[in-house]
Amino acid sequence: MAPGGRFGVQPPGGVGVGVTPILALRDVTYCYPGNATAALNGVNLEFAAGQRVALIGRNGSGKSTLILHCNGILRPQEGSVWLAGERVAYDRRSLLRLRQQVGVVLQNPDEQLFSASVRQDISFGPLNLGLDEASARERVAEAAELCDVTHLLDRPTHALSGGEKARVALAGILAMRPQVLVVDEITGGLDPWMQIQVFAIFDRLRQQGKTVVLATHDLTIARTWADIVVVMQAGRVLAVTPPARLFGDRDLLAATGVSEALIRRRDADDRK
Numbered sequence: 001m002a003p004g005g006r007f008g009v010q011p012p013g014g015v016g017v018g019v020t021p022i023l024a025l026r027d028v029t030y031c032y033p034g035n036a037t038a039a040l041n042g043v044n045l046e047f048a049a050g051q052r053v054a055l056i057g058r059n060g061s062g063k064s065t066l067i068l069h070c071n072g073i074l075r076p077q078e079g080s081v082w083l084a085g086e087r088v089a090y091d092r093r094s095l096l097r098l099r100q101q102v103g104v105v106l107q108n109p110d111e112q113l114f115s116a117s118v119r120q121d122i123s124f125g126p127l128n129l130g131l132d133e134a135s136a137r138e139r140v141a142e143a144a145e146l147c148d149v150t151h152l153l154d155r156p157t158h159a160l161s162g163g164e165k166a167r168v169a170l171a172g173i174l175a176m177r178p179q180v181l182v183v184d185e186i187t188g189g190l191d192p193w194m195q196i197q198v199f200a201i202f203d204r205l206r207q208q209g210k211t212v213v214l215a216t217h218d219l220t221i222a223r224t225w226a227d228i229v230v231v232m233q234a235g236r237v238l239a240v241t242p243p244a245r246l247f248g249d250r251d252l253l254a255a256t257g258v259s260e261a262l263i264r265r266r267d268a269d270d271r272k
Contacts, residue, residue, distance in 0.1 A: 028079035054222035057232035103178035
C-alpha cells in the first residue's frame, strides 16, 4: 500500500519526490501477544519536516500503537521504521538516536512522570543524553518556561493536577529538543486556556522546522489546525490528505467514517 492508503494523496508541501522524510513507517505490522487481530496491519506513513499532522480514528483503530512505534517503544514484527533516511536497527545506538529525535507524549501523563520532583523529571531526558548539569539546567528552564510550569519545578510530581501533569510531561519531552513531537490526546486533560497555550507551543515548534503529530478525537482540531490528516481504521491507514479535501469531499468523508462522527458531534451539540 502506498503512503496514504486507499484514499491517500500527496499534499502540497508534503514529502515530495526526492525529499527524505524525517520519519517513515514502511509496511509496519504489529500484533499484541495473545491477540489474533493485528493492531497495525501494513502501515505506510511518511512525515515531512515542519508538518502539523492530525491522526484520527475510532478507539482501537491503531493510533496509540502507531505512536509507540515512532520512537521505538514497540518494534515492528514486520516492516521497518526510518529516521531521516536511516533504517532503525533497534540496537543501543540507533534507539538512542531515534529517541533523541522523536519525542512521544503519552495520553496518560502518569506513565511518564516517575521522578520525585518536577525539576528532576524534566531533567531526566537531558541528563540521559549525556549533557552536563549546567546544560541540563538550561534545557529544564527553557522547557519549563515554554510549558508554563516554572512555578512547579520544586513541587512533587504526585501533587500535580491532571492538567499540570500533562504540561510537565510535555516539558520533559521538549527538554530533549526532538525534531519530531508525537502526542497522544494531550488536549483532553487541559482547560481551553491551556489548550491555546499548547497549540502555541506546537506552532512555535513548526516555525523551527519541527514536525508535530497529534492523535486526537477532536475533528475541529483536525480541520483547522493540521496541515495533513491521517485517518486510521482497523490498524490500517485509510487516508492521508489535507483537511480541506477530507472535510470537503462527501464520498471521502463517508468512506473514512468521518462523516458519521461529524453527524454524532452535531447531534450532541444540538442536544446541549
